[in-house]
Amino acid sequence: MKTKEKTLEELRVNPQQGLSDEEAAKRLAEHGPNRLAGKKQKSLLQRIFAQINDVLVYVLIGAALISGIVGEIADALIIFLVVVLNAVVGVVQESKAEHALEALKQMSTPRAVVRRGGELKEIPSEDVVPGDLIILDAGRYIPCDLRLTESANLQIEESALTGESVPVDKQADFAPETANPADLPLGDQKNMAFMSTLVTYGRGEGVAVATGMDSQIGKIATLLEQADEDTTPLQKNLAQVGKYLGIAAIGICVIMFGIGLLQGRELLEMFMTAISLAVAAIPEGMIAIVSIVLAIGVQRMIKQNVIIRKLPAVEALGSVNIICSDKTGTLTQNKMTVTEFYADGQSAKLDQLSTATDSHRILLEALVLCNDATYTAGSKTGDPTEIALLVAGDQVNLDKKSLDEEHRRVNELPFDSDRKLMSTLNMYNGEFRIHTKGAIDNLLTISTGIHRNGNVEPMTDADRKAIMDAAQSMSDKALRVLGAAYRPVPDRHIPVDEMEQELIFVGLVGMIDPPRTEVADSIAVCKKAGVKTVMITGDHKDTAYAIASELGIASSKDEVMSGVELDQISEQELSSRIDNLRVFARVSPEHKVKIVSALRQRGNIVSMTGDGVNDAPSLKQADIGVAMGITGTDVAKGAADMVLTDDNFSSIVKAVEEGRNIYRNIKKSILFLLSCNLGEIVALFLAILFGWATPLRPIHILWVNLVTDTLPALSLGMDPKDPAVMKEKPRSAKESLFHGKIGYIMLYGAIIGIATLAAFIIGMKMYTDHTGFFPLMPEGYSEDALRHAQTLAFGVLSFSQLVHSFNLRSDTESIFKLGFGSNMKLVYSFLFGVVLQVCIISIAPIARIFNVHALGITDWLIVAGLSLLPMIVAEILKVFKRSRLN
Structure with a gap:
């Protein structure tokens, strides 16, 4: 930290004349305008790309392209619709671009007063250059970083930059007592003033040492640009899921293709079968569901x-x-508040202060009258410390304006950072009274008396020790301590330099920015x-x-x-x-x-x-x-x-509670989707492995994934809050979405898959001239029998997944205890899914699109019975879990 003389010399500036206009123009060209560099905002296309730049989305797009190539145009369009929906939800919610650097720019002062060519000029702050001499006064923002060259009772409010709530006393001649002044924190650099901070009191002058991005504010702007854009745990988990699903889809296609070759199947048939499995492996609605659940959480x-x-x-x-x-x-x-006081030899909380007590009243009057701030219920101006004193007075009905009118100020000795005192002379019932407030050390050296219990007594060493002990006690609590004293005088013509002599000490106050x-x-x-x-x-x-x-x-x-x-x-x-x-x-x-x-x-x-x-x-x-x-x-x-x-x-x-519940619900949705999709894979994989016909068509799988699964998954994402969630410890950042749930996914995937395959086998046996249990898959079946059996499998796959959605609401509690009505959205999703599925199978024009067969009463009973299997198994397992917990 250089001396002001050294700084002026290095910047080649005359302290009386300042820079010439020519030199200023040259430096402006060299250093650039005194403003912060902006960061280019992302375009709409860039923001959309950021939303779709995800492994799972790429897998979906790949599946859509392949579906389109093989003629499944409806499938391709539906998958693309999901990708677009996800991008729209994300872009709309995050459409507010990063305004941090733009806001930093706007904080710069619009005008600055500089000395150039020996004259004072007001110029745009953008034109300030290193070496400019800047004039400071109360109420003015600092246009750049300055090394102060002059200061008179200068105080600058720096809380936005340093976090310190009290204005800092600035001194041009401050010399730090440290071996390495450059290591001083910003708040302790008392001979410096920083860009975008505010002068609250006094006046000063300084030489510009850093402008624009070289200023302390500029360094913060640079830090903002350099800050890492990291991903959240959920984003990492979903990326992991996408990667696994992508690998699984490719692996399944390769395996099935190989099995098909060994079985001597047709190339096109093998390709379509592989595509069916790839579609089954990917829960197409998952990314959209996660985005929608998060967006709904945002609204809540x-x-x-x-x-x-x-x-x-x-x-x-x-x-x-x-x-x-x-x-x-x-x-x-963020406001200084008086919390304690000391008077009559005793310390107490502020609420015990009363104007009925003589010393209390004199203490407050001294603090309110010896004060340059203003305060009303609607507005306040001045130093935060002085405002706090006025608020304390207002609490016992000592109004600043009324007191000023009753006890008019006729003279004053302004605050000085060397004396650390301020004094005023006020009229008092035809006489006059000096009021002084300030640092207790300085106040005690000029006090010869003490006001105690209504009497004025000579101050003793014991009194001084008691006062200092009280002040130290307040300081130990991190309170800022101010003392007050007074002296009655008969004449208003007392010399100013004699005002702070032979005072009568009355008390202390301690203040802090309270929690x-x-x-x-x-x-x-x-x-x-x-x-x-x-x-x-x-x-x-x-x-x-x-x-x-x-x-x-x-x-x-x-x-x-x-x-x-x-x-x-x-x-x-x-x-x-x-x-x-x-x-x-x-x-x-x-x-x-x-x-x-x-x-x-x-x-x-x-x-x-x-x-x-x-x-x-x-x-x-x-x-x-x-x-x-x-x-x-x-x-x-x-x-x-x-x-x-x-x-x-x-x-x-x-917000933490809401976030925990949202994560829990998203996890329920994803576990539901993955266990359902595994069920589809199990049914298809086993059928192809045994050389059977495909039990489900690609459009069946896509429909289940996008409609039948999606609404219940979305409803699970809006499950009611769990009140016990805040009694749990935070989950590990490395914890996978599947933590402790791999077995769960595999069990219910197997149940749904086997139930679906069972419906297919039963349908093939019922509608083919076949008797006996073996072989499981009859030969010589007709296209009508295959379509009938596929319809049964399609029905069981849809309804079993709808039923399974209720299992996800709790790991241990029975759905009958939780009550179906506690999440009516899930009930409505279930009923809507049932109605849709019945319509698809029963209404002929729709049935032709999905290539399904009308079902009779017996068929529907078979579908209903097999679809209940996931809930029956879940309720039995929950009984065992509850018994272990108890």
């Missing part, structure tokens, strides 16, 4: 004050096991659900720990690490220690990304919450970025996967 979450920007984030949030949260505005209220009232309960719920909360903030270590301790995040200071400590350890050491850390204080945006990366490297699914510009890179780096909707910057919202419209940490807990 809007009612929970959560807006999802990216569909897979719904499910991924349910697998989160660590929530990294920014402190300011997320866990806390949100509901957050502690939410963190407790997270703990029970196996979700850890980690606080990451730009605030000081003591402040961060005090808040974390109160919220139940941390129980020991050993669980706290500062940004300086982070810089001193390697990534490997951080990775080894990070499981035992709960609070990271005084950190930079780069630190936040490093922390999130280290947590993810340990196999965690990490959510990061935040609202400031400084949070944006880590929001994007995390598995799930959660931005605040009210206080959040556009940058944070643009980088996040989801936005909380009420800025309430507790909404995250509801």
Whole structure:
């Protein structure tokens, strides 16, 4: 960190004249405009491609092309329709392009006051160049990164960049007491001012040292561009499913082709049979169902004050096991609040402050009158600390405006960062009173008396020790401490330099940005659900720990690490220690990304919450970025996967619960689809292996996969919430969708397949002149008998899968105990599927399209009996499971 003289010399600028217009133009051409580089947005075609760039989708497209080539045009069109539907759902939900960098651009100041050629000029901030001398005053945004050359009571609010809720005192002559000043956190660089932060008090001047993408904001923009676009656990699982299904489809085709060659079948017949099996292996509706279930979950979450920007984030949030949260505005209220006071030798909570007590009233009047902020129920202006004092006064009906009118200010000694005091002279019933507030150390050195229990007494060393002990006690709780004193004077003409002498100490107040009232309960719920909360903030270590301790995040200071400590350890050491850390204080945006990366490297699914510009890179780096909707910057919202419209940490807990239930329901849908498709494969594979006719036509399989299966699967995806879901630990990020369910898929696939094949065999025997049990498949059958038998198999395949959908609702509870009415969508899907299937078989024009035969009463009874097999087996197995659990 260079001196201001050295900085001016290196930038070749005269501090009295500034740059000339010619030199500024030359530097503008060299460094470019003072704005942030934008990232090219994806086109509509690119977004559509992103939706279909999936192994499973490619397999579907391949199946559609092959179906079209062999003349199955209807099959091809239906598969393409599924692919298009999936892409449309995804693009519509994720149509909001990434606006993070665009929002960063808009945060730049539109105008800046510069000194050029010895004159002050107001220019567009885009035209600011390194070496420009920038003039600062209250209410003005900083146009670029500056090395301050002058400062007078300068305070800058940097919370959006550093996360620190209190404005920072800036001093041009600040010299850091460290061997390597470059390692200082941004919040401690008191001789620097940074782009897009706000001057709240005082004035100053600085020389531009970094513009555009070279500024601290620019570095954040670069981090956003570099952040990894990672996939969620569900996306990884579905990609894995797609890969397996693709390999299975190809493998089955090859095996069947080989068997056909050995059996001497015709080439075209073998090809069509292989295509039938490939179609059976792929649940065509699966990707559309997953997208629709996620989209419906998104709509439900809007009612929970959560807006999802990216569909897979719904499910991924349910697998989160660590929530990294920014402190300011997320866990806390983002407003300084007086919480304690000290007067009459005693400390107490603010709610015990009363104007009926003489010392309490004098303390509050001093703090309200010696104050330049304004506050009403509808608006507030000024320094957050001073606003907090006015709010404290307002709570006991001491209104700032009324007090100012009653006790008019006639003189003042403004706040100075060296004195750390402010004093005013106010009229008091024909007399006058000096009020002084500020740092307790400085206040005690100019106080000779103390107001105690209605009397003024000389201040003793014991009094000073008691006051300092009270102040230290507040500081230990990370409270910001301010003292107040007064002195009656008979004359308004007291010299200003004599105002801060022989004061009467009256009391202290302690203030902090307090935690949100509901957050502690939410963190407790997270703990029970196996979700850890980690606080990451730009605030000081003591402040961060005090808040974390109160919220139940941390129980020991050993669980706290500062940004300086982070810089001193390697990534490997951080990775080894990070499981035992709960609070990271005084950190930079780069630190936040490093922390999130280290947590993810340990196999965690990490959510990061935040609202400031400084949070944006880590929001994007995390598995799930959660931005605040009210206080959040556009940058944070643009980088996040989801936005909380009420800025309430507790909404995250509801979102986690919703995400867990959605994942559970998606898993039910996928297990249902895969077990049903395996049933189709079993029926076809066994028939071809034994050299029998094909029991199902390709259009039968496609119809079942797209219609009969799809509606129940969708209804399972909307199964009611399980209230016990938040008592479970988060599932492992590496856990497969099939975890513990391979046997389940194989069992019910076998039951459905064998039941379908049994219907086919029974039909062939019934409608062929054949007696006896063996051989299973009669010879010399007619085309009509084959069509009749295929219709029976088609009916059993459809109805058994519809019945099986009820089995998926619970692994252990009987469907008769759960009640059919608890998911009426599934009941309606079942009834709709039954009606459709009956219509296909019974209405002649439709039956001709599907090449099916009308069925009689006996046929329907056979279909009904065989279709109930999956439920009968499931209910018997559930009895055994419940007995083991009990």
